[in-house]
Amino acid sequence: MAVLVYTENWDGKFKKLSFELASYASKVAEMLNTNSVALSIGKTEAGELEKLGNYGVNKIINAQGEGLDKLDNQVFTKVIADFARKEGATVILLANNNTGKALAPRLSVNLKAGIGSGVSKLPLSTSPFVVYKRAYSGNAFAKLQIKTDIRIITLAQNSFELIEKNASASIENETVQVDKSMVKTHVQEVQKQSGKVLLTDADIVVSGGRGMKSPDNWAPLVELADLLGAATACSRPVSDEGWRGHEEHTGQTGKIIAPNLYFAIGISGATQHLAGVSSSKYIVAVNTDKDAPVFEAAQYGIVGDAQKVLPKLVEAVKEIKSK
Amino acid sequence: MKILVCISNVPDTTTRVRFVDDFKKLDASGIQWVINPWDELSLTRALELKDDASTGVKSVTVAHVGPASAEPTIRKALAIGADDAIRVNAEPADAYYVASQLAEVVKTEQFDMIMCGIESSDHNGSTVGGMLSELLNFPSVSAVSNLKIENGQVVINREIDGGKETVLVPTPVVVVVQKGIAKEPRIAAMRGIMMARTKPIKVLEPLAVDTLTEVAGYEMPQPRAACKFIDAENPKQLIDMLQNEAKVL
Numbered sequence A: 001m002a003v004l005v006y007t008e009n010w011d012g013k014f015k016k017l018s019f020e021l022a023s024y025a026s027k028v029a030e031m032l033n034t035n036s037v038a039l040s041i042g043k044t045e046a047g048e049l050e051k052l053g054n055y056g057v058n059k060i061i062n063a064q065g066e067g068l069d070k071l072d073n074q075v076f077t078k079v080i081a082d083f084a085r086k087e088g089a090t091v092i093l094l095a096n097n098n099t100g101k102a103l104a105p106r107l108s109v110n111l112k113a114g115i116g117s118g119v120s121k122l123p124l125s126t127s128p129f130v131v132y133k134r135a136y137s138g139n140a141f142a143k144l145q146i147k148t149d150i151r152i153i154t155l156a157q158n159s160f161e162l163i164e165k166n167a168s169a170s171i172e173n174e175t176v177q178v179d180k181s182m183v184k185t186h187v188q189e190v191q192k193q194s195g196k197v198l199l200t201d202a203d204i205v206v207s208g209g210r211g212m213k214s215p216d217n218w219a220p221l222v223e224l225a226d227l228l229g230a231a232t233a234c235s236r237p238v239s240d241e242g243w244r245g246h247e248e249h250t251g252q253t254g255k256i257i258a259p260n261l262y263f264a265i266g267i268s269g270a271t272q273h274l275a276g277v278s279s280s281k282y283i284v285a286v287n288t289d290k291d292a293p294v295f296e297a298a299q300y301g302i303v304g305d306a307q308k309v310l311p312k313l314v315e316a317v318k319e320i321k322s323k
Numbered sequence B: 001m002k003i004l005v006c007i008s009n010v011p012d013t014t015t016r017v018r019f020v021d022d023f024k025k026l027d028a029s030g031i032q033w034v035i036n037p038w039d040e041l042s043l044t045r046a047l048e049l050k051d052d053a054s055t056g057v058k059s060v061t062v063a064h065v066g067p068a069s070a071e072p073t074i075r076k077a078l079a080i081g082a083d084d085a086i087r088v089n090a091e092p093a094d095a096y097y098v099a100s101q102l103a104e105v106v107k108t109e110q111f112d113m114i115m116c117g118i119e120s121s122d123h124n125g126s127t128v129g130g131m132l133s134e135l136l137n138f139p140s141v142s143a144v145s146n147l148k149i150e151n152g153q154v155v156i157n158r159e160i161d162g163g164k165e166t167v168l169v170p171t172p173v174v175v176v177v178q179k180g181i182a183k184e185p186r187i188a189a190m191r192g193i194m195m196a197r198t199k200p201i202k203v204l205e206p207l208a209v210d211t212l213t214e215v216a217g218y219e220m221p222q223p224r225a226a227c228k229f230i231d232a233e234n235p236k237q238l239i240d241m242l243q244n245e246a247k248v249l
């Protein structure tokens, strides 16, 4: 028995999400009285693997091989499933991000394992095995029983506190032979935005809606975000109209995020928008309309014009930062 | 090329969901059912590809696993422009059950590209498309935000953390689509609505498949504390509260 957690790396590095996964895996292993094993696939920078041990995993499998530098869903599914079988894993954990969403359902079929996705808490019970997950786009939560002997969980980002253990884990190096004919996804080009805080990783997000009035008005919003080390986001009409890029669109049909603090500036707070941000710990709303539904979701609100309030917020943040 | 678009039938996205039977079942009374938003975009993109003769797309079929009560949603997909539809006559019991039924549809009808949405807005599972691809042993690409067919090849943009990749995949393939795949969902025109009435919906009986999961119950989100209002002339106070009261700065 074991809990196997797939810890993806980004250009050879791990990030907070990886440590959330490791923390969660070691907790579930405790609940099941077993060990947690992290699986890393592809090259990582020196010293990165060791970091996972700090969050309680007992063993780290470092799988290397040609053809593992780009995600091919079939190849990665096979690699993870093979290690899951070898380790006798009864729980397999992945992130509920693009990669996790691509792999978890394939693994589910491969291992005949039921899947609970977008889980935001530890399992409510292990016998029966019941997980707590988002349902109806954030308007409810479901207690989902996974009936199979092997269970797959995908963990919602920013939903689980890190548990530092200051422990170390053993590292096992494994070479994986990838059958080249199995690789079907051929990556032609990679485009990355650099130097920006990723929306899904951010602790603080500053988001603008149609109440910002024009794409030319974004400078103070971006300045506020920069000062706070925050990511910028927007409502759907803002990205539909091309005022901001699609990658910033939050909500039911955009990104689903759970930062500590979410600023909704000139956003009315439609159900479909809130569906993507309602797991934020705190929401601040700035809106000219005191009856805007966004104030029902917010803990702090300012009734006022975004163009007047934003520069004042920038000044106030500068003041605390200079102290 | 033949495209299959898998559609899910979900409550309208503005629905305030309620539950009955001690929070075990959705209260379906008064609910307006719609095509899952991503599936609507996926259908739109499939039809755009078919409109462009250079892609070689010959037909767009929609498939749905659900009881007869879902037919208005299927008719809507036909009105938007799908050529025909297949309904597997069963309650969509869980993701694995649904994917298994769809896999059978693909095996018997032979499609080259199967399109699924990244999630359905009711169970938020993000699972059916991936499961389907593994059941069929087809390649899959997820988080697809752009899809073209050039010289018989499927050219995809997929989102990765902090960027995107352009990838080529051979057919048959399962693509799992998200935001960006089409700008606005295509709307049914009057002519489409008329034509939809005579388009065929093939009804298939389900395979016997065991479910892997079961909903034990639902919970409503915790109500949030009431909003504290701060004077618009004094945003400094807000920053102070975020720093010292909420402790998030």
Ligand SMILES: Cc1cc2nc3c(=O)[nH]c(=O)nc-3n(C[C@H](O)[C@H](O)[C@H](O)COP(=O)(O)OP(=O)(O)OC[C@H]3O[C@@H](n4cnc5c(N)ncnc54)[C@H](O)[C@@H]3O)c2cc1C
Binding pocket: A208, A209, A210, A211, A212, A213, A234, A235, A236, A237, A238, A249, A250, A251, A252, A253, A254, A265, A266, A267, A268, A269, A270, A271, A272, A273, A276, A286, A287, A288, A289, A292, A304, A305, A306, A307, B013, B037
């Ligand atoms: C199937 C479906 C899916 C959807 N998915 C999403 C989604 O993922 N994300 C999303 O965001 N939307 C989504 N929508 C759209 C959603 O219903 C709303 O239309 C949208 O969120 C509104 O965006 P907004 O708040 O920016 O604009 P509006 O609703 O126009 O609100 C603008 C707000 O700005 C305020 N305002 C005006 N002037 C000022 C000023 N000077 N200063 C401050 N405030 C001002 C107004 O009072 C108003 O509250 C979806 C809709 C559908 C049907």
